[in-house]
Amino acid sequence: MSTANLDSADLKAVTYGGLIREDVMNKIWDISKIPLPFTDMIGSEKSKQEYKEWTTDELAAVDTTNAIVDGSDATGNNTATGLRVGNHHQISDKVVRVSTRADASDTIGRTKELSYQLMRRMQELKRDVEAIALLNQASVADDGDSTAGKVGGLPSWLTTSAYHGAGAGADGGFSTSTGLTVARTKGTKRALTEALVRDCVQSVYAEGGDPTKFMSVPVVIRKFSEYLFTSSARVATLMSDQGKSREAATALGSVNVFVTDFGTLTLVPNRLQQLYDTTVADAFILDPEYLALTYLKGYQTSPLAKTGLAENRHMTVDWSLIVNTEKAHGMIGDIDTALDVTAS
Numbered sequence: 001m002s003t004a005n006l007d008s009a010d011l012k013a014v015t016y017g018g019l020i021r022e023d024v025m026n027k028i029w030d031i032s033k034i035p036l037p038f039t040d041m042i043g044s045e046k047s048k049q050e051y052k053e054w055t056t057d058e059l060a061a062v063d064t065t066n067a068i069v070d071g072s073d074a075t076g077n078n079t080a081t082g083l084r085v086g087n088h089h090q091i092s093d094k095v096v097r098v099s100t101r102a103d104a105s106d107t108i109g110r111t112k113e114l115s116y117q118l119m120r121r122m123q124e125l126k127r128d129v130e131a132i133a134l135l136n137q138a139s140v141a142d143d144g145d146s147t148a149g150k151v152g153g154l155p156s157w158l159t160t161s162a163y164h165g166a167g168a169g170a171d172g173g174f175s176t177s178t179g180l181t182v183a184r185t186k187g188t189k190r191a192l193t194e195a196l197v198r199d200c201v202q203s204v205y206a207e208g209g210d211p212t213k214f215m216s217v218p219v220v221i222r223k224f225s226e227y228l229f230t231s232s233a234r235v236a237t238l239m240s241d242q243g244k245s246r247e248a249a250t251a252l253g254s255v256n257v258f259v260t261d262f263g264t265l266t267l268v269p270n271r272l273q274q275l276y277d278t279t280v281a282d283a284f285i286l287d288p289e290y291l292a293l294t295y296l297k298g299y300q301t302s303p304l305a306k307t308g309l310a311e312n313r314h315m316t317v318d319w320s321l322i323v324n325t326e327k328a329h330g331m332i333g334d335i336d337t338a339l340d341v342t343a344s
Contacts, residue, residue: 034123036130037270041213043292045322050089050142050149051179052294056325057082058208085174087181087320088139089296090151092128094121094315095304103311114311118301121315125299131272133293133321134284138172138183152181154291155282157323158331161203165190165334174326184333189280191339192220192332194233198260200285200330205262209287209328214258214265216283219337221269227341228255275337283332290328295319 012018045052060080098114110116135153142149152174155162159171162184169187174180197214204211214224227233258265265285275281297318304312323329 034127036126036272037215037268038134038273039126039130039293041268041286041288043288043322045292045294047089047294047296047318047320050296050318051086052089052296052320052322053084053086054322054324055082055084058325058327083176085176086179087152087322088141088149089318089320090132090149091142091316091318092125092132093317094125096121096313096315098311100309100311114313118313118315122299122301125315125317127272129293129317129319130270131274134270134273134282136172136183136186136276136282139181141180151320153183154284154321154323154329155331155333156181156183157326158184158329160207160327161200161285161330163196163200163330163332169334186276186280187334189334189336192224192283192335192341193344194227194341195344196332197224197258197265197283197285200332201260201262201265204285204287204328204330207327209290209330211263211285211287211328211330212266213268213286213288214283215268215270215273215286216335217273217275217281217337218269218271220281220283220335221267222254223337223341224258225255225267228258232343276334279336279338281335281337283335285330285332287328290324292322292324293319294322 057080060078096114096117098117103112103114105113107113107116132151133153134155136155137150137153138156139152140147140150156172157174159173162171164170164184165187167188168185170185172182172184175182201211214221216224256267258267273281295318297316299317300315302314302316304314306312
């Protein structure tokens with residue numbers, strides 16, 4: 001602080017709060033993105049009950065001994081009933097409470113505080129649904145008392161083409177005796193391998209599926225992409241545009257499509273998919289045609305009783321996950337995200 005003249009430090013030091021006005025940008029910078037990769041790629045359905053049910057069916061295995069004598073009577077019975085499965089709904093919510101003074105105040109980056117809060121909390125609610133649908137969560141029936149209903153997350157459905165780490169790793173799956181899904185058991189973490197991806201795609205294809213998406217947490221997608229540039233993969237080559245164009249050359253340093261013998265997979269990073277712990281993740285091989293979110297009550301905002309000088313809102317969604325047939329999808333579990341991808 002200069003003693004020879006009045007400077008800005010002198011103005012800031014004036015009691016109370018100084019004499020210099022604040023210079024705050026009238027904009028809010030937000031790093032939490034809104035895209036919902038899983039929700040956006042699958043279908044949407046309506047429910048009429050909190051327990052959404054559907055039936056699955058499949059053709060019998062090929063019978064290579066299928067031959068009968070000319071003129072013989074028909075015998076046996078080849079009819080089949082399929083399977084009836086279902087998933088419970090889950091109610092997810094957000095509560096917004098804004099005082100009338102706060103809503104009337106001249107705030108930074110928004111016109112009305114109530115409207116801003118409602119918009120942001122709705123975005124959070126949709127992000128919650130995205131993450132929960134991919135969670136290794138068993139389905140739970142709501143008892144109307146102390147137990148909230150829960151959706152059976154995708155890992156709790158997948159059994160036919162589910163690849164777990166060694167040790168205690170075991171399938172979950174739908175139980176026909178309880179009508180609930182069971183969470184899978186975590187196995188020993190291991191590196192993702194190209195062989196695992198190919199095996200999983202082949203298994204889904206053999207069951208009749210046509211997978212098109214490989215979805216996982218960002219670090220797994222990156223490591224798989226980096227692996228595809230190595231000599232072990234023999235798949236991708238680092239390239240750059242070295243033509244005579246005046247535009248800057250473009251170096252290609254990632255792979256977002258992986259072509260297998262049984263389908264072409266688009267690599268989809270999902271920043272909302274959760275880790276089991278700090279270094280363990282799942283990767284899903286999906287056919288989006290056989291997945292959907294279903295809603296008993298869609299996203300809605302309802303007014304709560306007014307309490308004094310405040311506006312109160314309750315934001316809810318009553319939803320569930322439909323896995324039309326789990327055989328259309330695969331899962332590679334217990335991936336150690338700290339390890340590089342290998343060939344086998």
